[in-house]
Amino acid sequence: xxxxxxxxxxxDGRFPHILCPGCGIGTIMKQMVFAFSDLELANExxxxxxxxxxxSRVPGYLDCDTFHTLHGRAIPAATGVKLxxxxxxxxxxxxxxxxxxxxLSHFIHAARRNIDLTCIIVNNFNYGMTGGQVSxxxxxxxxxxxxxxxxxxxxxxxxxxxxxxxxxxxxxxTTYHPMHLRSMIKKxxxxxxxxxxxxxxxxxxxxxxxxxxxxxxxxxxYFKERTVDIRTLKEDKFPEGKIVIGVLYETExxxxxxxxxxxxxxxxxxxx
Amino acid sequence: xGERRLLSGNEACAIAAIKAGVRFFAGYPITxxxxxAEFMARELPKHGGIFLQMEDEIAAINAIxxxxxxxxxxxxxxxxxxxxxMQEGIGYACMTEIPTIIxxxxxxxxxxxxxxxxxxxxxxQARWGTHGDHPTVVLYPETVEExxxxxxxxxxxxxxxxxxxxxxxxxIVGHMREVMEVPETCEVxxxxxxxxxxxxxxxxxxxxxxxxxxxxxxxxxxIHISGLTxxxxxxxxxxPKIIAWKxxxxxxxxxxxxxxxxxxxxxxxxxxxxxxxxSYGSTARAxxxxxxxxxxxxxxxxxxxxxxxxxxxxxxxxxxxxxxPLKVVVCEMNQGQLRGEVERAIPPDIPVIGVNKVDGEMxxxxxxxxxxx
Numbered sequence: 001x002x003x004x005x006x007x008x009x010x011x012d013g014r015f016p017h018i019l020c021p022g023c024g025i026g027t028i029m030k031q032m033v034f035a036f037s038d039l040e041l042a043n044e045x046x047x048x049x050x051x052x053x054x055x056s057r058v059p060g061y062l063d064c065d066t067f068h069t070l071h072g073r074a075i076p077a078a079t080g081v082k083l084x085x086x087x088x089x090x091x092x093x094x095x096x097x098x099x100x101x102x103x104l105s106h107f108i109h110a111a112r113r114n115i116d117l118t119c120i121i122v123n124n125f126n127y128g129m130t131g132g133q134v135s136x137x138x139x140x141x142x143x144x145x146x147x148x149x150x151x152x153x154x155x156x157x158x159x160x161x162x163x164x165x166x167x168x169x170x171x172x173x174t175t176y177h178p179m180h181l182r183s184m185i186k187k188x189x190x191x192x193x194x195x196x197x198x199x200x201x202x203x204x205x206x207x208x209x210x211x212x213x214x215x216x217x218x219x220x221x222y223f224k225e226r227t228v229d230i231r232t233l234k235e236d237k238f239p240e241g242k243i244v245i246g247v248l249y250e251t252e253x254x255x256x257x258x259x260x261x262x263x264x265x266x267x268x269x270x271x272x
Numbered sequence: 273x274g275e276r277r278l279l280s281g282n283e284a285c286a287i288a289a290i291k292a293g294v295r296f297f298a299g300y301p302i303t304x305x306x307x308x309a310e311f312m313a314r315e316l317p318k319h320g321g322i323f324l325q326m327e328d329e330i331a332a333i334n335a336i337x338x339x340x341x342x343x344x345x346x347x348x349x350x351x352x353x354x355x356x357x358m359q360e361g362i363g364y365a366c367m368t369e370i371p372t373i374i375x376x377x378x379x380x381x382x383x384x385x386x387x388x389x390x391x392x393x394x395x396x397q398a399r400w401g402t403h404g405d406h407p408t409v410v411l412y413p414e415t416v417e418e419x420x421x422x423x424x425x426x427x428x429x430x431x432x433x434x435x436x437x438x439x440x441x442x443x444i445v446g447h448m449r450e451v452m453e454v455p456e457t458c459e460v461x462x463x464x465x466x467x468x469x470x471x472x473x474x475x476x477x478x479x480x481x482x483x484x485x486x487x488x489x490x491x492x493x494x495i496h497i498s499g500l501t502x503x504x505x506x507x508x509x510x511x512p513k514i515i516a517w518k519x520x521x522x523x524x525x526x527x528x529x530x531x532x533x534x535x536x537x538x539x540x541x542x543x544x545x546x547x548x549x550x551s552y553g554s555t556a557r558a559x560x561x562x563x564x565x566x567x568x569x570x571x572x573x574x575x576x577x578x579x580x581x582x583x584x585x586x587x588x589x590x591x592x593x594x595x596x597p598l599k600v601v602v603c604e605m606n607q608g609q610l611r612g613e614v615e616r617a618i619p620p621d622i623p624v625i626g627v628n629k630v631d632g633e634m635x636x637x638x639x640x641x642x643x644x645x
Contacts, residue, residue, distance in 0.1 A: 014507070044492040047342070060496060060507060065489040067341060068498035069334060070364050076298075076331035080338025080346070083322050084296060085490040088342075109327040264317035 008033040010063045022216025024175035024201030035185035049078040053095040055122035072102030093120045096137040111165035115256040124203035132206025168193035170249040174200040176223040274453040281419040281445040286311035288423035295321035296346040298335035303388045304443040305377035308349035329354035333361030343488030349375035363402030371430035375439045377446040389632030390443035392605040409437045410583040416450035428461035444554035474504040537581035548575030548597040562640035590617040603627040
């Protein structure tokens with residue numbers, strides 16, 4: 001890697017990382033630092049915030065301000081950081097369990113508030129850190145250690161939740177498409193307001209093994225076979241059983257701090 | 273010059289917080305603390321601050337932790353149910369050494385309990401509510417004026433020690449109105465020791481344990497803050513020696529700063545009397561009245577001791593002070609939470625009895641006098 005990319009990694013003893021062989025999170029972290037470099041973000045101007053889980057360990061390897069908070073609480077903590085330091089790019093990274101189970105209400109409300117955060121959800125369809133339990137995105141009928149007779153519950157559609165809650169951008173990519181992933185990360189960071197990027201990622205150690213999909217490479221092939229780029233879609237409808245990648249939704253809405261300042265200023269003027 | 277104003281305890285607390293430099297409040301409405309949030313929503317923007325009503329108390333505590341980690345003094349206010357939800361966050365603030373202020377205007381519990389009737393049932397939760405060993409500083413005002421001054425003290429102690437500080441109040445103290453002189457300005461702590469440049473800086477270095485400037489997000493220090501047990505540089509570790517060092521470091525914040533608490537941690541009078549009455553918060557107001565009735569009718573004095581600081585508890589100083597009474601009476605609106613600590617502190621041959629009430633009503637002077645006649 002070039003020095004202008006390497007400068008975003010903590011190379012003073014943090015590596016090797018703790019992720020399993022074949023895990024997709026390394027790919028995501030790599031594309032994050034490339035995105036930082038492409039956007040020419042100053043290290044000092046980035047704060048990466050996470051909760052608990054495999055993907056929540058990413059901030060520890062990044063050479064910027066990094067905030068490893070409680071399980072599910074990255075978004076409220078990031079909200080505090082953003083309001084205290086509006087000039088910083090505040091990026092939340094977390095897994096499907098962290099953001100969509102224990103942290104779901106914060107996710108929905110941050111989207112509604114439209115606070116200027118970039119939220120990267122690493123969706124590996126299960127709880128990896130604790131050993132492969134069912135999560136809100138585990139597909140119905142899949143196996144997990146806490147659904148040994150197949151998952152009876154339906155999975156969340158992160159796109160529909162984000163859109164309904166008020167996120168101004170929803171994009172999706174996969175670890176099979178690193179260059180696409182990089183462009184989606186850049187797009188999400190550049191977008192003012194609450195932007196969501198779902199990254200479909202492989203967990204060969206648990207989800208892949210338990211569901212007999214295979215190792216990391218097999219899982220990547222599995223993603224590749226099922227992926228459809230939104231730009232090639234002829235119809236408005238998303239095809240069943242496919243992973244639609246790209247910007248699925250984008251809109252404009254006033255960001256929280258802007259509207260807060262506006263509300264407050266008009267009130268203060270009214271007092272005079 | 274100050275200004276004489278008729279204020280509630282909740283308002284006095286909010287005014288003090290802004291004067292002491294709080295510029296961020298995140299909270300969730302809950303009786304009987306809501307006036308603090310409402311005051312902050314109205315007044316913080318006028319001081320360049322931000323008020324945010326969160327989706328729940330868990331979000332509130334984590335948002336104020338985030339804001340303080342990024343350099344802005346922050347406070348939240350709640351009552352029992354919300355205080356329960358905040359416990360994990362309080363532990364996170366302890367572990368990561370982020371100063372924050374949590375105001376708990378107590379109401380009757382457990383669960384939804386008694387909105388809105390007074391209680392003092394969160395004394396032990398304030399000490400041990402979050403899991404794991406941790407430092408705890410808990411202050412408790414009796415009057416509206418003291419709500420102001422102890423809020424300032426809580427903020428300054430929190431910044432000095434790099435710990436969350438809990439201001440316990442109760443419904444009576446929070447809602448009662450009194451005239452007080454609001455000072456123009458108040459003492460605002462700023463550390464004497466400046467932080468080292470980035471190359472030599474350790475976020476949890478021995479020199480930054482307390483009374484020292486420390487780095488915040490956005491200052492170019494590229495710090496790592498984690499709730500995992502960590503090394504001096506903030507990164508997680510499983511090394512038993514470093515784990516022991518970290519836990520000891522947290523303990524030393526309190527152990528090495530006993531002087532900070534002396535002189536204001538409690539007040540007392542007539543301590544050489546046969547009986548000593550111990551209380552805190554709004555209950556002390558009934559105790560004062562009981563003392564005055566008793567002394568008028570009996571013609572002999574009654575000892576009086578009131579805590580402003582509940583935790584760290586003054587075991588040694590209480591032991592030295594309470595040598596002579598034949599009886600100690602601890603009055604509190606709970607089933608005897610602080611009485612146990614008083615028993616631990618003083619010689620075992622001095623009987624300690626409790627005047628306790630948990631029916632949502634204040635303890636009356638008459639109920640205290642009943643155990644004295």
